[in-house]
Amino acid sequence: MYTLLPSLILFLLFLVWERVSLRRRQARIPLRIAVTGTRGKSSIVSLLAAVFREDGRRVLAKTTGSEALLILPDGSREEVVRSGMPSILEQKQLVRRAVREKADCLIAEIMSIQPENHFVESRMILQPHAVVITNVRRDHTEAMGKTEAQIASVLGLAICPGAAVFLPEAAVRDCFQGEARRCGATLVPVAPGAAAAILEQAPGLARQEFAANLDLVFAVASHFGIAATTILEGLRKAQHDIGGLKIWRFSPDAAHPPWLLINAFAANDPESTFQVMSRVSEIFPQAGGGIVGILNLRADRAARTLQWIESLKQGGLGRFRRLYVTGGHARVVRRRLPGVELLDTSSPEEMTRSVCSETGNERIVFGFGNIMGSGRLLVDYWNRVGTPCT
Numbered sequence: 590m591y592t593l594l595p596s597l598i599l600f601l602l603f604l605v606w607e608r609v610s611l612r613r614r615q616a617r618i619p620l621r622i623a624v625t626g627t628r629g630k631s632s633i634v635s636l637l638a639a640v641f642r643e644d645g646r647r648v649l650a651k652t653t654g655s656e657a658l659l660i661l662p663d664g665s666r667e668e669v670v671r672s673g674m675p676s677i678l679e680q681k682q683l684v685r686r687a688v689r690e691k692a693d694c695l696i697a698e699i700m701s702i703q704p705e706n707h708f709v710e711s712r713m714i715l716q717p718h719a720v721v722i723t724n725v726r727r728d729h730t731e732a733m734g735k736t737e738a739q740i741a742s743v744l745g746l747a748i749c750p751g752a753a754v755f756l757p758e759a760a761v762r763d764c765f766q767g768e769a770r771r772c773g774a775t776l777v778p779v780a781p782g783a784a785a786a787i788l789e790q791a792p793g794l795a796r797q798e799f800a801a802n803l804d805l806v807f808a809v810a811s812h813f814g815i816a817a818t819t820i821l822e823g824l825r826k827a828q829h830d831i832g833g834l835k836i837w838r839f840s841p842d843a844a845h846p847p848w849l850l851i852n853a854f855a856a857n858d859p860e861s862t863f864q865v866m867s868r869v870s871e872i873f874p875q876a877g878g879g880i881v882g883i884l885n886l887r888a889d890r891a892a893r894t895l896q897w898i899e900s901l902k903q904g905g906l907g908r909f910r911r912l913y914v915t916g917g918h919a920r921v922v923r924r925r926l927p928g929v930e931l932l933d934t935s936s937p938e939e940m941t942r943s944v945c946s947e948t949g950n951e952r953i954v955f956g957f958g959n960i961m962g963s964g965r966l967l968v969d970y971w972n973r974v975g976t977p978c979t
Contacts, residue, residue, distance in 0.1 A: 611714070614688045618693065620641075620718055622717055625699040626744060626760075631855075633806060634660075634696050639828070640815060642664060643820075644823070646694045648660070649662060649687045649694070650696040651697045656668070710747075712749050719755065722744055724757060726860045728740075729892075729893075749772065750773050751774060752775070753777055754775065754777060757805065759781075779808040784804045791824070799868070836872075841941075849952070850956070850975050851955045851956060854885060854958060854965075879952055879953075880909050880954075881945075883940065885915050885956065888917025901926055902925075912928070913932045932963075
């Protein structure tokens with residue numbers, strides 16, 4: 590026992606030193622913003638980084654959605670290199686990097702889905718001055734709970750004492766209000782159309798981003814004193830990650846009219862995906878040939894595959910003229926949903942030509958489910974062969 594005592598004392602001293610060091614680093618970053626929620630976190634981080642950078646701030650930001658990336662103060666992007674599985678300890682490294690970069694603004698996507706990690710990541714490591722909650726939808730049900738109320742209670746763990754908490758009016762929950770009261774945070778519900786005034790000057794932005802995301806970014810930036818003209822210019826200059834909604838036109842050959850290829854792979858859950866689909870139909874009402882879907886699944890997301898099967902059985906399948914499935918659990922989905930076709934190839938060119946084989950009116954190929962694996966291969970291929978729609 591006596592031989593263990595010195596080691597225990599040294600370990601405790603190390604923990605104290607680590608905590609004090611982290612607090613000192615946090616104090617050297619004047620503004621820290623954390624972004625949590627079910628969908629849209631990476632997009633909002635990228636948009637906020639561009640807007641605060643346009644305001645003259647030295648911004649370091651990090652996304653962990655479709656790609657783990659650092660957005661550096663000059664706007665360039667750097668891949669987050671991992672030697673093992675993702676860990677919330679990355680956020681300690683992020684705080685260190687922000688100090689090293691002399692950043693005066695740190696914007697970070699919360700990467701945790703486990704409740705205890707969500708709490709530690711936000712309240713202990715990042716300690717944000719502002720928290721953005723993008724939305725509350727059913728996803729990661731194996732870790733966050735099966736109901737929206739349970740998921741909201743996990744997301745609420747990101748609320749820090751004294752923070753300003755921005756969220757869409759529709760996402761306000763009792764648990765958020767209760768948590769804000771308990772820790773002295775301020776809840777800031779954002780009404781639909783908050784960014785409408787600036788969007789009138791740049792209608793193209795509404796085709797690139799969801800209005801709810803733009804409303805949140807506008808509300809946060811305005812809260813910190815950024816002028817509307819600066820916000821608009823920052824939004825125009827923002828870059829989007831590979832998981833962001835993107836649309837291309839593609840002609841398989843001279844005999845076929847062009848198809849619209851839609852990257853909605855990062856939406857993940859059914860509710861978010863069908864919102865994207867509705868938006869695409871509004872933007873391209875002339876594409877009357879119907880929607881051909883490519884559902885890409887991950888082998889390590891069994892709960893999400895079951896969620897897709899349930900949603901498609903309950904009417905989702907009727908949204909598609911044809912539906913193809915690829916990736917993990919593809920054969921399971923094929924057995925459970927008669928009429929769904931299997932894409933039994935790993936070649937993005939072969940997959941694209943298979944689904945674009947029909948002639949007729951301009952149609953839509955809608956890629957969804959998950960960006961990893963075949964999703965990433967398809968997006969890279971579409972980016973090479975398609976013509977971007979602006």
